[in-house]
Amino acid sequence: MDHCPQETIFERKLQKMKKAFMKIMGILLIAALLAGCALPLPGKDDSETAEQAGGAEDEAVQKPSARDVAALMGKTGQEEPDLTEDASAEISEDGDSTEYAGTMIFTEEDCENAIERLLNSEPVHPANAELLKEMGQMVTFSKVIGAYGEIFSQMDDMKKAWLRHQILSAVVWGGPAFQDAIDVDLSDGRYEGDGVVDVKEAESLFRDVYGEENFRPAGSERVVNTDLVLSFGDGDPWVIVEHMQFFEDDTFFLLSGPAFYEDNSGASEYEGYADILLAKNPNSRFGVTLLYGRYRVVYAPVVSVETSSELPPSKDKTYSGDNLVDGNLATAWAEGVPGTGVGETVTLHLDKKRPVYGIQITNGYMASYDLYTKNGMLTAVSVDFGGKTVEAEIPEGYGYEEFSQEVLAECNRSRIELDEPVVTDTVTVTITGAKKGTKYDDTCVTEMYLY
Numbered sequence: 039m040d041h042c043p044q045e046t047i048f049e050r051k052l053q054k055m056k057k058a059f060m061k062i063m064g065i066l067l068i069a070a071l072l073a074g075c076a077l078p079l080p081g082k083d084d085s086e087t088a089e090q091a092g093g094a095e096d097e098a099v100q101k102p103s104a105r106d107v108a109a110l111m112g113k114t115g116q117e118e119p120d121l122t123e124d125a126s127a128e129i130s131e132d133g134d135s136t137e138y139a140g141t142m143i144f145t146e147e148d149c150e151n152a153i154e155r156l157l158n159s160e161p162v163h164p165a166n167a168e169l170l171k172e173m174g175q176m177v178t179f180s181k182v183i184g185a186y187g188e189i190f191s192q193m194d195d196m197k198k199a200w201l202r203h204q205i206l207s208a209v210v211w212g213g214p215a216f217q218d219a220i221d222v223d224l225s226d227g228r229y230e231g232d233g234v235v236d237v238k239e240a241e242s243l244f245r246d247v248y249g250e251e252n253f254r255p256a257g258s259e260r261v262v263n264t265d266l267v268l269s270f271g272d273g274d275p276w277v278i279v280e281h282m283q284f285f286e287d288d289t290f291f292l293l294s295g296p297a298f299y300e301d302n303s304g305a306s307e308y309e310g311y312a313d314i315l316l317a318k319n320p321n322s323r324f325g326v327t328l329l330y331g332r333y334r335v336v337y338a339p340v341v342s343v344e345t346s347s348e349l350p351p352s353k354d355k356t357y358s359g360d361n362l363v364d365g366n367l368a369t370a371w372a373e374g375v376p377g378t379g380v381g382e383t384v385t386l387h388l389d390k391k392r393p394v395y396g397i398q399i400t401n402g403y404m405a406s407y408d409l410y411t412k413n414g415m416l417t418a419v420s421v422d423f424g425g426k427t428v429e430a431e432i433p434e435g436y437g438y439e440e441f442s443q444e445v446l447a448e449c450n451r452s453r454i455e456l457d458e459p460v461v462t463d464t465v466t467v468t469i470t471g472a473k474k475g476t477k478y479d480d481t482c483v484t485e486m487y488l489y
Contacts, residue, residue, distance in 0.1 A: 314330075
């Protein structure tokens with residue numbers, strides 16, 4: 039028995055659907071005529087209908103055209119972004135997080151594209167630089183971003199709580215833009231805590247700062263009746279951005295600069311460049327809303343290392359200058375002259391002339407606690423950043439036998455920075471001070487990275 043071809047089955051179904059559709063449209067047309075309604079025809083100007091609506095359009099948020107938004111997002115000729123009057127955030131159909139600034143929706147891809155475009159523009163000095171810097175510090179101090187990036191309004195509740203902690207800290211102790219943004223009662227003794235704020239006022243503040251639309255207390259946050267109870271801890275590590283630069287277009291501000299993890303022990307570790315994107319938002323009391331953030335690990339690419347001396351290889355170990363840039367904490371450079379090596383140099387050659395902000399040094403031999411204590415280390419250096427020289431003492435690090443290589447390195451890193459970046463392709467480090475170890479007087483350095 040022959041089967042009916044698939045095309046024929048489809049055509050029959052389509053004909054049935056057309057007939058059903060025409061019947062429904064006929065019924066609707068008759069009902070509309072009986073009610074005395076005029077259905078707008080395709081292409082007809084409906085401005086009269088809008089005028090009869092009593093100016094409702096004036097009260098609504100005005101939508102930019104999809105083409106205008108596409109142009110702002112650098113997406114002309116591509117798929118036009120969605121628009122909405124809802125100021126909340128949602129997940130798009132393809133699973134990407136989205137964020138709303140005014141009426142525009144931005145996906146993670148939009149944010150990444152905007153960051154790349156802004157980084158290729160010239161830095162600016164905006165009038166609201168102090169406000170932007172303070173908002174950026176809220177993000178880095180709360181430690182909520184990583185290499186994969188975060189849309190702030192779509193973070194998990196715990197990360198949001200960390201960010202809110204920094205926002206409320208800024209209200210109490212921050213700069214003029216945030217101090218007294220909402221009323222904080224630090225003397226309230228009704229609950230165990232460091233103060234209270236009205237939860238509705240706090241929700242409004244969070245919405246303005248990072249687009250929060252679904253506040254749920256998390257972590258140490260507590261809501262009692264109509265109050266959000268504050269608790270300000272002390273001693274938490276933080277991340278600080280040095281040499282922050284600002285970029286701007288019609289839609290965004292971008293904050294960018296090298297970021298460093300720090301804590302009260304004196305440990306310091308380069309996290310990469312922090313890129314924090316803010317959307318211009320007239321609906322926020324601050325005129326901007328935190329949108330998206332990430333770290334990108336960027337080192338100035340060193341193509342060769344030149345040293346004035348190095349310790350000869352021993353068994354399976356080498357002590358060449360290449361060990362300074364191999365990313366391996368088990369290897370180190372060791373100078374090769376008698377004594378502690380004062381006056382010896384390391385020269386890092388870059389692939390081309392680049393802006394350099396500073397150098398990070400992991401001081402000592404990190405392969406093990408035993409080698410760390412037995413060998414010498416730096417106490418002072420002179421760094422020539424291609425014509426601009428900085429003299430610096432190296433803070434004394436510390437270690438314990440139980441420390442892993444990573445923890446030992448964290449406790450023995452230091453950085454030497456310039457007030458302003460220089461454009462150079464060569465950086466030379468000269469040993470101006472060193473101390474010997476418990477067994478050897480060879481001065482060892484595990485890592486040197488330029489940023």
